[in-house]
Amino acid sequence: MKYNHLELEKKWQEFWYSNKIFRTPDLDELDKTKPKFYVLDMFPYPSGDGLHVGHPEGYTATDIIARYKRMRGYNVLHPMGWDAFGLPAEQFAIKKKINPRVGVLECINRFRKQLQSLGFSYDWDREVNTTDEKYYKWTQWMFLKIYNSYFDEKEKKAKPIEELEIPAGLTEDEKYEYINSKRLAYLSDSPVNWCPELGTVLANEEVPEQLEKGYTVVRRPMKQWSIRITKYAERLLEGLEKVDWPENIKKLQINWIGRSEGAVVKFKIKNFDLKVLEVFTTRPDTLFGATYMVLAPEHPLVNEITTEECRKEVNKYIEDSATKSDIERTELSKTKTGVFTGAYAINPVNNSEIPIMIADYVLLSYGTGAIMAVPGHDERDMEFAIKYKLNIIPVVVPEYLKESAIKYINSESKIIDDELQKYFDDVREGKICFVDDGYSINSGFISGMSTKDAKETIIKWLEENELGKRSVNYKLRDWLFSRQRFWGEPFPIIHLENGKIKALDEKHLPIKLPDVKFFRPSGTVESPLATIEEWVNTIDPDTGMKARRETNTMPQWAGSCWYYLRYIDPYNEEIFCDKKKENYWMPVDLYIGGAEHTVLHLLYARFWHKVLYDLGYVSTDEPFMKLFNQGIILGEDGVKMSKSRGNVINPDDVIKEYGADSMRMFEMFLGPLEASKAWSTEGLAGINRFLNRVWRLIINEETGELNSNIYDEEPPLEIKRLLHRTIKKITMDIEDGDMKFNTSIAQMMIFINEMYKQKTLYKSVLETFIILLYPFAPHISEELWNKFGNNDSLAYHPWPEYDEELTKADRVTIVFSVNGKVRGKREMDANLEDKVLEQAALEDPAVQRHISGKQIKKIIVVRNKMVNIVV
RNA sequence: GCCCGGGUGGCGGAACUGGUAGACGCGCAGGACUUAAAAUCCUGUUGACCGUAAGGUCAGUAUCGGUUCGAUUCCGAUCUCGGGCACCA
Structure with missing residues (x-):
């Protein structure tokens, strides 16, 4: 029986997903004596093109960590969702004359299927979708909280607007103006970045990206919503000192805040x-x-x-x-x-x-x-x-x-x-x-x-x-928060007939997008929503006064500012996230995603979180403790993948031909996670060859049974040493947080190469190896584990411990050098006295050749490493 | 212009607190198996030079210089590639 990745991966995916193996129990059911670990991916925008090979890179890394932590006995939260508002969906909908909702759901289903075909261990019961009314209800709710807050300069924090001290002697109108001028969200009529091609305004942070795409951006005055992120400039800087982020990412944010x-x-x-x-x-x-x-x-x-x-x-x-x-x-x-x-x-x-x-x-x-x-x-x-x-x-x-x-x-x-x-x-x-x-x-x-x-x-x-x-x-400017688009969260704001602005009460949420079959661009600087009369015209539910809804919608960044909180309590209809649950799971322990979000998403989300913290809804003032940026995967030709260059690799094809395990391992083997690396089909085949070697080492391809040279006996010391070195290397690689899984895989290869040289194999040794392989290539590992006669899944199987003593070599190669140049070497027992090493060096024939007739000035001995003779 | 990262074989990349440079994989070459090919397995693979060979000598981690018994690793200067910012007073 050959290694049949198609059959075996399907089998284990069905097993995991239909049995909800990776479901994270609700807080009451959790064993709270165990430590928690919240490992988060930047959720994708489900584009019409389907998954890109760049997505599985970070997702594989987090999956390795998530699976490892479960085996280590942690309560792991590892969720996935969709950042589904945004321009491409809207433009597609206009072209196809459909409601974006329809196109988006199709894309999401495709993305979910693709992610599942890679065997990621997400808890799919916690999936969130920013365009779901039940989700964006809370985005709107948070906007109201921001709108109904002001920044207290003394305490340097947001407070409910009711606590604002209002100067005495103001008329009603002056009071209204005064309060509005203090709100954290405000309307202003100032020059903004207008992009005529997209028909919308852009935040300062978004401008460079759009210019790069060849769009024009002009300055024009428009009435726009802004959020006072500048009030948090100092705290956004201070917060960076508390988190474990790469220095260069911190630097970028620091420069941006300026x-x-x-x-x-x-x-x-x-x-x-x-x-x-x-x-x-x-x-x-x-x-x-x-x-x-x-x-x-x-x-x-x-x-x-x-x-x-x-x-x-x-x-x-x-x-x-x-x-x-x-x-x-x-x-x-x-x-x-x-x-x-x-x-x-x-x-x-x-x-x-x-x-x-x-x-x-x-x-x-x-x-x-x-x-x-x-x-x-x-x-x-x-x-x-x-x-x-x-x-x-x-x-x-x-x-x-x-x-x-x-x-x-x-x-x-x-x-x-x-x-x-x-x-x-x-x-x-x-x-x-x-x-x-x-x-x-x-x-x-x-x-x-x-x-x-x-x-x-x-x-x-x-x-x-x-x-x-x-x-x-x-340098930081206030956050321009409105877009002239259909496909975004509507503001819970109405403009009354008397010219006043009014925020709706939270009991009226969500303010749903109109359920139209299709819509057209307005052709003006207004959102398409402005053309939908039955939606725009409304009445103030409190006074019955005629009113117009705010037709701008929120930017895509809004929904992604808090999605990591919704995963914690995705079905709650009373509040966006239960406080007890929030308190247990937050902060996020590890957050992985692309560096392109360094100044936008990460700055906005940190700000948003700080407001929620000030208002008492969350327990930490920084949401993401450790951040890691994955590099990009380039095309085989070493340049960015793009349709026009024809160098795009489709993950579906890779999975079909080589399997999800090969895909996952290959992306990890390419190099350190943060580096940009070029795709290589030959390299992928190399990894596939390795997995085949693992398979054939254990399985007799003719009979489908275990190989007959595997014995259930105590392995010899040398084999044990190699195994323990392998356990240590992989354990350290996962634990140290550098995300260099390429060296873990190299160690696995060394191990397997050595096994191929052995006449006799040992069951316990190979079983342990399979456990080590599991976070990286879970399908084949589950299958082989099964073949060994184990009936349990590896998902929660304990991770092997290594014996430090066994990881130390008992024989070491001592290098003899003269004036720093290597002249000889000898394998000797470990931990020998300096004198013994010195003597051995002086006896070495090659060394003698180089020192004969010369005066020895100095001898430097480094225990277990080398002897250097200076003449 | 300013601020961050990087530059190691044909390629992707290893190298702990300064101590055998090139782990592991790819590619390539040779061999085994095969009628043959694929697959698989084994061996070799930094360069130059010397030697029939075993082996040896020299050079080598972008360049130049420094510290050190010893530098890919530390320090200084230069070149170069990538990313970010760009009239922010």
Whole structure:
């Protein structure tokens, strides 16, 4: 009987799934004396193309861990679900004139079947689907929680809006406005990223991806929902210190959040005594070098301060930059442009009057939307100053000029040496722009101080004189949360006839998508939902007032912000997840997925989780303790798989020809999980050959019985040693979390190769090997385990322990080298005395050849390893 | 430009806290079995040179330099590939 993967894999999949072998019992039924392990995959978007070979990579890794942990006696939670809202499904539905729901269900069924054909040990009873009303009811519920919360600046956490202190003496309308201005979810009418091809707005985080696909993104003002993720910037940074994530992933999030420390400085405006212009700077120590100011063209003060002579030009500039998209602004940015407003600001440190410009290299959305320009020490300001012939003052010198600078500062008569003079001239002429830390100069009371001290001193001075204060800024922007799509979660929001916005009560949830046969794009900037009159027009259930539903839908990221919580309690209709269950299973112990979600999904989900934590719905403030990013699997030609290149490998074909076990093992054998690796059909055949070797080692292909050379006897010491080394290697590989299963498989191959050299085989040894193989290739392992006469499944069979003593070799090869060059080696007993090794080395004929006639200077002995003779 | 990772045979990749570089697999070559082929099994496989051979010598982990008895591993500089950010003041 040959190794028939088709038959045998079908058999065991049926056994696992129909008997619900991997069902994780409900909390009450669980043996809580056992430790828990929650191992999570990033759930897929069930696309029409079916499973990609990239999916099983991470899923195999988590499956190995999940199966291993069960054998180790853990209560394991290992679920799977579908992130099924999103653009492709919607576009497909428009083309086919169907409701996306129909297409999505087909895709999901196909995906589930494919995943099951790989034998993954998910608890399918916990499957979730973000587009299911029963699921998105809770997504909407969480939106309401966010909407009905504000951020308490003192406690640095979200609180219910009812607890918000409202200033006294406000009218009803003012109160309404005030509360709305504090909500964590808010409507704003600001420039957003509009993608005409997709007919929707995009979050900042999504823009690069769409541009890469060749779509255009333009800036246009629209009324949009945003979520105040920026309030959590600091906590999102702090949280990263508590989790076990790869350093580079942390770095990416840190950069994305983009924290910078500095100060806000207030500048008075000449002839506008009451107006104050605030700027954010990370270099308050260069304040003495500020020779002009720049406002973003959209800055609210521009209109007021512009003088009549300059108005025409200023207005033209504002108009021009408004029509430019962000990309155009960036592309044209190689040559900075700007115009003079005619107004002057007063530098608070020296009362000098400096011109106020507007330029689109200053962004309204960062800091205060205005800057003080220090052209001597900022490259952008320098470029601009040269072009518009603005004054440049050197106020920082590099380390090498420290001595000269001190002399210059301390002398009455301003002695200046040639080097310093040259530096001053170069800076003034725009030849040098020194942006690093150094020592202040030409800066009044901070002259001579190091940049660090100068910053501190000037901030203190600013604060004492109420001219500014210490400040921290983030690159992170609020999360643009609405999309003009049909296929997404509707907002539980209505717009009343009286112009007010109202959030519906949770008892009205879910707000279902209209059950239309098909729909058309609106043809405008509105969602297709806007065209479905019977859905849009509604009445306020509380007052009976006429109202229109919010027609925007939530972004795809919404549903994936909390799916890991729903798995814990998927059928609960009272709450999204029971607190006791949440408390038992959370946090996620291991989370594996692609690196493309580093800044989007992972940042949003962490934020979402923190809000739920603040409001008391979850017990941890970080959801994912350990994160691992798998690399991508490239085509056989070493480039990304794509239909157009024709290098796409279909998992179904692979499973059919070689089997799920071969597919799983091959993907693990390719290399470390995090690396990008090229597919190789020949490599796959190699793994299949290995599994065939395992099969034939144990099974007589003619009779289908166990091979006759397998004896139920005590194995010799050497075999035992090899077995225990193998157990140790595989155990350590799984335990250490590096996800390098390629070396585990290599060890299995070494083991099997050695067995092939043996005349006599031992049942206990081979059985133990089968247990080790099981997490990697579960189907063949179950079958062989069965063939050995065992009636139980390996799913919960105890993992073998290794004996440390047996993993140590009793004979070791000692290397003899002369001057670091290997000259000889000998196999010797382990743990011999240094003297013995030294003697053996000196006796070695090859060594003698190399040391004869030379003076021995030194002998270095490394126990069990080597002897090095220095001559 | 800035911030992260990497560069090891023909290929994918191994190498513990500095101690035999190239585990394991693929490919290739040779052999066994076969009428033959496939499959399978065995052997070899970093390069150059010397030797009929056993064997030996030298070079070698992107490049150059340093620390060390000894460096793929540590340090510095350079080249290069991949990823991320990109007027963020």
